[in-house]
Amino acid sequence: MRVKLCFKCKQYIAIRENDFNNSRDLLLFDKAHAGHPTQVVNEEEVANYEIWAGS
Ligand SMILES: [Zn+2]
Incomplete structure (x- = not known):
């Protein structure tokens, strides 16, 4: 799985296509x-x- 991460905050979010x-x-x-x-x-x-815990 691919994820997008922020180097500054050390958080990331999974990338799910068609979701x-x-x-x-x-x-x-x-x-x-x-x-x-x-x-x-x-x-x-x-x-x-x-891992990103937003929204
Ligand atoms: Zn950030």
């Missing part, structure tokens, strides 16, 4: 982390990060 609720959560994530360094990576690469 409306996930699309909304991704938008909220982008809004919350505007101006922060974010990147899309594989889930295995974010073991030390907190």
Whole structure:
């Protein structure tokens, strides 16, 4: 699975294609982390990060 993570906040959110609720959560994530360094990576690469608990 792919995730989008924020290096500054050490939070990430799962990316699920064709999932409306996930699309909304991704938008909220982008809004919350505007101006922060974010990147899309594989889930295995974010073991030390907190999962996004937004919305
Ligand atoms: Zn952030």
